[in-house]
Amino acid sequence: MRLHWHRSDLRLVDNRGLAAAAGAEGADPAPGDGPALGLFVFDDAVLDHASPPRVAYMLDAVDSLRESYRDHGGDLLLRRGDPTSVLPAVADAHDATGVVWNRAYSGLGRERDDAVRAALDDAGVPVAAYHDALHHEPGSITTNAGEPYSVYSYFWKKWRDREKADPYPAPGTGALATPDDPGDLPTAADLGFDSPEADVPAAGHAAARERLDEFLAGDVYDYADRRDYPADRCTSRLSVHLRWGTIGVREVSAAIREAKADAPSEDARESVEEFRGELAWREFYHHVLNFNPEVVTENYKEYEEEIEWRDDPDEIAAWKAGETGYPIVDAGMRQLKQEAYMHNRVRMIVASFLTKDLCCDWRHGYAHFRERLVDHNTANDNGGWQWAASTGTDAQPYFRIFNPMTQGERYDPAAEYIKRYVPELEGVNADDIHSWHELGLSERNRLAPDYPHPIVDHGDRREEALAMFKRARGEDPEAD
Ligand SMILES: Cc1cc2nc3c(=O)[nH]c(=O)nc-3n(C[C@H](O)[C@H](O)[C@H](O)COP(=O)(O)OP(=O)(O)OC[C@H]3O[C@@H](n4cnc5c(N)ncnc54)[C@H](O)[C@@H]3O)c2cc1C
Structure with missing residues (x-):
């Protein structure tokens, strides 16, 4: 029997490693012989970095994968623990003649794969890893x-x-094994997570x-x-x-x-x-x-000096809560809270606002997105944040600073998206919404008494951000 270790490949169809493990026609060769036994490990080290929406999606996806295995005459083995001990133990208990998986590309994922491979080498079980994702x-x-x-x-x-x-072929009839003790699907609570606040899509x-x-x-x-x-x-x-x-x-x-x-x-x-x-x-x-696995915590792009981020806790809290008084920013942050998702244009706007209006280190935004986004993956999330913060590869130049009001006006002219997520602005017309920062205090109080006043002045903060980046570049902030 060959073991296929599922991680971020929760499907039977077009799965290169599983096709190899199952000896599907046209698949790559794999060590050992079939049938294929599918395994998913609830890895405590991975769960340490997880969050309620992602755990909810993952559990639903594992459940659905198990159903697919059962529909194909097999079953999915579920275990919890450290894969460096779970994999050799499962291989031993099932007389596995080979273990396969699809490669990970993040630093942590690669370290884990190397450690599991070493443990299986010690146990004398051959391993093959495939490029799939x-x-x-x-x-x-x-x-x-x-x-x-x-x-x-x-x-x-x-x-x-x-x-x-x-696409790789799905495993054929009789190609999937049924273990005696497949294990129960845990609940989110079993794994130490609350149910998500947000609606998570079907997996x-x-x-x-x-x-x-x-x-x-x-x-x-x-x-x-x-x-x-x-x-x-x-x-x-x-x-x-x-x-x-x-x-x-x-x-x-x-x-x-x-x-x-x-x-x-x-x-x-x-x-x-x-x-x-x-x-x-x-x-x-x-x-x-x-x-560049270090980009998870470090700037990709080197500046001459440290960037002196402002990192004001009250401003960060207002940004997270969608209470900045900049309607498109607040709508995006509230979409994130409600749906564990945000539209790409709005991700760019809120990321620019955090890093260039609030002059806040991108790592705060990245950590919040990692916690909230159901689609969080290290590569895209980090890439997106460092792009917006002008610290990344092929990033937005530091002097390109989105104006959140004109962005809202251009990409949500009727304020339909804004009103969907910011009910306090329901009765306000789009022109007033897009010039919220220019209205007088009493006018804002009259139009939407429950919606916040802008927490910062975009024009002032733009100048501050430019000076911050110029200092980091070793330039005179006063020079044009
Ligand atoms: C600050 C920031 C953080 C982001 N974090 C993530 C994240 O954690 N996970 C994530 O998948 N995407 C992330 N993105 C990229 C993008 O916003 C999402 O992929 C997109 O909004 C997902 O919606 P969709 O599937 O409808 O996209 P579509 O527009 O339909 O795009 C199709 C697919 O292409 C890929 N894609 C689209 N845009 C990008 C992009 N800019 N960079 C890389 N891949 C892209 C995604 O896989 C997406 O599903 C981030 C962008 C920014 C600016």
């Missing part, structure tokens, strides 16, 4: 000098033109595929025009499914190819291509993280 493995898309890219546009050109593999491959099909049936064709408008809800919402691997990237790309072939116009085809560009951003940030 991305189309192109870190190290396979490089500059002509063989270096990883730090500029997305160059990465994209190579990524775009590189052939994409087809599992069927839910992911349904979402993909729905998106590709229409919204993808005008994604390029509509993706920046948060009220529109036209983006794919695949991030959580890609994060947990409830759908495989090859399956997504195969469906995209079909959608592109069926596109009703040249504009629609270009729109599909723009969507592919977002999938490439995901891969770009995974490559960056793979080669």
Whole structure:
């Protein structure tokens, strides 16, 4: 029997490691012999970094994966503990002749994989790890000098033109094993977590595929025009499914190819291509993280001097609560609280506001997103924060500072998104909402007595942020 250790690949379909373990036709060779026994370990070290929404999605996804195993005549083995001891013990108890998994790319994930591999080596069990979560493995898309890219546009050109593999086959009949003692699915409380405050989306491959099909049936064709408008809800919402691997990237790309072939116009085809560009951003940030694991805690970009962040606890608390008096920022932070999700344009706005209006270290924002986002993954979250803070690879230049009022006006002109999440502004017209900071105190009190006044002045803080970055660059903050 071969063991397949599921981690962020909670699916049977298009799963490279599982296809190898199950000896599926066209799959990679694997050590030992079949059938494949699927294993998921509730790893205490991973749970230490988890949060209620992610635990809720993970449990639902594991439950759904187990159902899929059962539908295919097998079962999923569930265990809790340290994988360095669980894997050798399970391998021993089930006479496993080989163990396989799909590779991790974060620093912690790679350290864990190395430790488990060493433990299995000591136990004399052969191991194989496969590249699965991305189309192109870190190290396979490089500059002509063989270096990883730090500029997305160059990465994209190579990524775009590189052939994409087809989905891997699902395990065939009789290819999955049924263990005697599969173990019970724990509850969130068993794992030490509360139920999430937010509504978490349905998990599992069927839910992911349904979402993909729905998106590709229409919204993808005008994604390029509509993706920046948060009220529109036209983006794919695949991030959580890609994060947990409830759908495989090859399956997504195969469906995209079909959608592109069926596109009703040249504009629609270009729109599909723009969507592919977002999938490439995901891969770009995974490559960056793979080669620079220290970015989780450190700036990617070096400044001459330390950046003297302001880090005011009251301002950070107002930002987290969605009580800054900047309507688009508050709407985003409240969407995060309610849905464990935030639209990409608004993520950029709230991240810019935290780092450049509140002059607050991006690490505070990253920690809050990690706690709240159901789709949090280290590569994208860190990439997004360091981009906004002008400390990352291919980041926003330090002098590009979003004006939260004009961003709101441009991307939510009717204030529909804002009103969805900020009910205090329900009766206020969009023009007043977009010029909230310019209205007098009594006017604001009259229009929306329960909504906060702006906690900072954007113009003043913009100057302060510019000076902060100039000092970090070793420049005279007074100079133009
Ligand atoms: C500060 C900040 C933090 C972020 N944190 C995360 C995070 O923890 N997890 C996460 O998946 N994305 C993160 N993003 C990127 C992006 O906001 C989300 O991927 C996107 O909003 C998810 O919605 P969607 O699936 O509908 O996206 P779509 O627009 O439909 O995009 C399709 C897919 O492409 C990928 N993608 C899209 N935009 C980006 C991007 N800018 N960078 C990398 N990949 C992208 C995602 O996998 C997404 O599911 C962050 C962005 C910022 C600015």
